[in-house]
Structure formats: C-alpha cells, structure tokens
Amino acid sequence: MVRRPLSSVPDITIKVSPRGATRLKDGHVWVYRSDIVSADEATPGSLVAVTDHRGQFLGSALYSSSSQIAVRLISHDVVADLPALLRQRVADAISYRQPFVHDTNAYRVVFSEADFLPGLIVDRYHDILSLQILTQAMDTELVRSTVIAELTERLHPASIVERVDPRVRQLEELPPRASGLLQGEKTSTIFNMNAVQFKFEALAGQKTGAFLDQRENYAAAAQYAHGEALDVFCYQGGFALHVAPGCAQVWGVDSSRPALEVAEQNAALNHPQLKDKDKNKEIEWIEANAFDLLKDYSSSGQRYDTIILDPPAFAKTKRDLDAALRGYKELNLRALKMLRPGGILVTCSCSYHVSFPDFLGMLADAARDARRNLRLVEVRGQAKDHPVLLNVAETAYLKCVIANVSE
Ligand code: SAH
Numbered sequence: 001m002v003r004r005p006l007s008s009v010p011d012i013t014i015k016v017s018p019r020g021a022t023r024l025k026d027g028h029v030w031v032y033r034s035d036i037v038s039a040d041e042a043t044p045g046s047l048v049a050v051t052d053h054r055g056q057f058l059g060s061a062l063y064s065s066s067s068q069i070a071v072r073l074i075s076h077d078v079v080a081d082l083p084a085l086l087r088q089r090v091a092d093a094i095s096y097r098q099p100f101v102h103d104t105n106a107y108r109v110v111f112s113e114a115d116f117l118p119g120l121i122v123d124r125y126h127d128i129l130s131l132q133i134l135t136q137a138m139d140t141e142l143v144r145s146t147v148i149a150e151l152t153e154r155l156h157p158a159s160i161v162e163r164v165d166p167r168v169r170q171l172e173e174l175p176p177r178a179s180g181l182l183q184g185e186k187t188s189t190i191f192n193m194n195a196v197q198f199k200f201e202a203l204a205g206q207k208t209g210a211f212l213d214q215r216e217n218y219a220a221a222a223q224y225a226h227g228e229a230l231d232v233f234c235y236q237g238g239f240a241l242h243v244a245p246g247c248a249q250v251w252g253v254d255s256s257r258p259a260l261e262v263a264e265q266n267a268a269l270n271h272p273q274l275k276d277k278d279k280n281k282e283i284e285w286i287e288a289n290a291f292d293l294l295k296d297y298s299s300s301g302q303r304y305d306t307i308i309l310d311p312p313a314f315a316k317t318k319r320d321l322d323a324a325l326r327g328y329k330e331l332n333l334r335a336l337k338m339l340r341p342g343g344i345l346v347t348c349s350c351s352y353h354v355s356f357p358d359f360l361g362m363l364a365d366a367a368r369d370a371r372r373n374l375r376l377v378e379v380r381g382q383a384k385d386h387p388v389l390l391n392v393a394e395t396a397y398l399k400c401v402i403a404n405v406s407e
Pocket of ligand 1: 210211214233234235236237238239253254255256259288289290291310311312
C-alpha cells in the first residue's frame with residue numbers, strides 16, 4: 001500500500017454525487033464509496049477536499065481507500081493545519097465533557113464522529129487512557145503523535161494503551177498491529193463510577209475494558225432496584241454492583257468466566273461499602289447461557305423484584321433486525337413473567353440497528369404476551385460522554401428502558 005504523509009492543505013479533491021452532497025448538506029459526515037464520482041489521486045488515509053459534482057466545495061475530509069465509508073468529513077472549511085485542528089478537537093472534546101461528566105474518573109474522552117474526530121475513540125480509566133483507531137487516517141504517524149501529545153498535555157495519564165480490533169485493521173487494509181502500551185508502563189488500575197470501584201486491566205476484557213456508556217444508567221437503575229435482583233449479561237458486574245446496596249440479594253449471570261472472575265474481585269473491592277448496609281450480603285455470580293437460564297428459571301417458577309437485561313448487540317447489520325427483535329423479545333418475555341408485581345425491569349439494547357420505536361414495540365409485544373402491565377419509569381440512552389450528534393443517526397445506539405411491572 002502506498003502511504004503518503006497527510007498533507008495539511010487538501011490538494012486532492014474528491015467529487016461526490018448529488019446524493020452524497022445532499023447527505024453532507026443534511027449534516028451527515030459520511031460519503032459512501034458508491035457516491036464517489038472521482039477520487040483523483042487520493043491515497044489511503046489522506047486529507048481531501050470534498051466537492052459536489054459541479055465542483056462546489058463542501059468541506060475537508062479524511063479518505064479511506066478500502067472502507068465502504070470512503071469519506072469522513074472533518075471540517076466544513078479548508079483545513080490549513082491538520083495537527084492544529086486535531087489538537088483543537090481533542091481540547092474541545094475534553095472541555096465539552098466538563099459540565100456533564102460527574103462522579104466518575106472513567107469516561108469516554110473522544111467519541112469519534114460525535115467529537116468531530118472520525119475514527120478515533122479514547123476512553124479514560126482513572127490514570128490510564130485507552131485508545132482505539134478505526135480508520136486509515138487516524139492510523140497515520142502524524143495523527144497518532146499529535147493526538148497522543150495533546151491528550152498527554154491535558155490529562156497527564158500515567159500511561160496510554162492502544163486496543164486493536166484486528167477485524168477493523170483488516171477492513172481498513174492496515175498492517176496488523178498488536179494491542180499494547182503506547183506510552184508509560186502502567187497497565188492496570190482501579191477506577192470508580194458513582195462511588196463504585198472497578199478493577200481495570202488495560203490489555204484484557206471486552207471493548208476498551210468496561211461499558212462506560214452505561215454509567216448513568218447504573219445510577220438510574222440503583223434508584224429503583226429492590227428486593228431480589230437478577231443482573232443478566234452482567235459482565236464484570238456493572239449493574240449488579242450498583243444495585244446491590246439497595247437490594248436484599250443479587251445474582252449476576254454471564255457466559256464468560258473471565259468476566260465473572262473480575263466481577264467477583266470487583267465485589268470484594270466494594271465489600272466494605274456493601275457490608276455497611278447488610279453484613280451478610282453477597283452477590284452470587286452464575287456462569288450460564290442467559291437464554292437457557294431464563295428458560296429454566298421461568299419454567300421452575302423463580303420470582304424476582306428486579307431484573308436487568310443488558311445483552312450484547314444482537315443486530316450487527318440491518319439484515320439481522322428481525323432475528324434480533326425475536327431474541328430481545330424472548331429475553332424480555334421471560335423476565336416479565338418472572339417479575340413480581342411492583343417489580344422493576346431494566347432492559348437495554350446496544351444495537352444501533354434497533355431503533356427506540358423498534359425496541360419499545362418489542363417490549364409492548366412482550367408485555368402483552370406475558371399479560372403484564374408495564375409503566376415506563378425512564379427511557380434512557382447512552383451516558384453524556386458518548387454524545388449523540390443529532391444529524392448523524394449512527395452516533396445514537398444505546399437504549400435503556402426502566403419500567404414498573406404490574407399484573
Ligand atoms: N451489563 C454489562 C455489559 C454486558 S455486555 C455491564 O454493564 O458491564 C454483554 C455480556 O453478555 C458480555 O459480558 C458477554 O460475555 C455476555 N454474553 C454474551 N452472550 C451471552 C449468553 N448467551 N449468555 C450469557 N451471557 C452472554
């Protein structure tokens with residue numbers, strides 16, 4: 001692959017079709033390859049000027065030679081100095097969060113398109129930053145070094161790690177690269193959200209290590225959870241640990257043993273806090289397939305006061321939508337049948353392809369089939385450090401509904 005350094009002033013022009021131009025004028029930031037009319041000499045990851053088919057300038061963008069998303073807009077203006085723009089974007093992302101992000105030292109610092117840094121994700125876990133690079137442009141040395149320098153200057157992390165998704169690098173036709181330290185030596189730490197403590201191993205676990213997008217939903221769920229609670233798809237215990245102080249007993253279910261081992265360590269970390277309220281309280285972790293377990297438990301007449309459902313994304317593409325909705329319905333139907341009157345259901349979906357109306361429709365069907373009345377207590381999305389850019393629908397993906405169940 002020929003790789004040219006990113007030039008600052010885009011001297012390469014990409015012409016897009018009327019459909020591509022309309023998309024950009026409507027406030028979206030992507031142009032698909034099928035809407036590219038001509039791409040001059042655009043090299044992988046280069047900074048380009050984007051024009052409509054008549055040559056009218058639409059903005060500056062980062063180009064990918066392999067992704068279906070060929071163009072990701074980075075500015076509506078001509079970019080004279082790309083490093084300066086990147087530094088400004090990182091600074092803006094940090095200050096955007098200041099009024100919104102409280103009670104945590106773990107949060108998403110940069111959320112790709114939603115922070116006008118398409119292809120870059122940065123998560124902070126106390127004193128460790130975890131970086132994900134998703135595009136050719138963000139993988140260039142100039143971008144990497146600029147972003148890392150700015151993050152270091154502003155946040156003073158003990159270390160910075162990169163988490164690599166080999167599939168993404170393959171799709172972007174980037175050479176293989178291992179996850180690892182980019183700066184510093186520290187790879188484990190303890191972070192807290194809403195006064196609950198979590199262990200963090202920077203080079204293990206799913207995503208960049210935790211599901212930070214649920215942070216505000218953890219606190220919301222803790223307000224209503226009571227009695228006997230079942231946290232299904234509990235991973236390292238995010239919901240279970242948050243609801244434990246308000247519940248009589250909590251069970252966490254996941255199919256991943258390594259996740260449950262960390263959950264158990266997290267519970268021990270928070271133990272003094274749990275013990276204050278109830279000396280004998282413990283969370284029980286159950287390794288099981290959630291579908292099988294819910295089926296067994298519901299047919300054997302198990303009852304709960306609180307059930308949390310936070311499955312992995314069932315719809316990875318639009319084509320999976322129907323199957324995904326069937327999966328969500330099965331889980332929710334079983335949970336609803338097991339909830340006592342006055343019970344609380346906390347039910348989530350992190351599939352972008354399942355919209356809020358789809359999700360609420362599925363839940364209404366499940367309530368009807370379970371012969372339960374559901375009253376919506378809260379309809380929630382992702383935490384504010386994962387901003388939703390209104391004209392870029394893809395930035396909104398998490399749904400979290402908290403409902404009260406009655407007969
Ligand atoms: N609630 C968690 C995040 C859940 S992510 C939190 O707030 O941190 C989804 C989890 O589902 C993962 O931990 C994964 O191991 C688990 N999982 C995936 N398929 C499963 C299945 N069939 N049964 C049980 N757990 C499953």
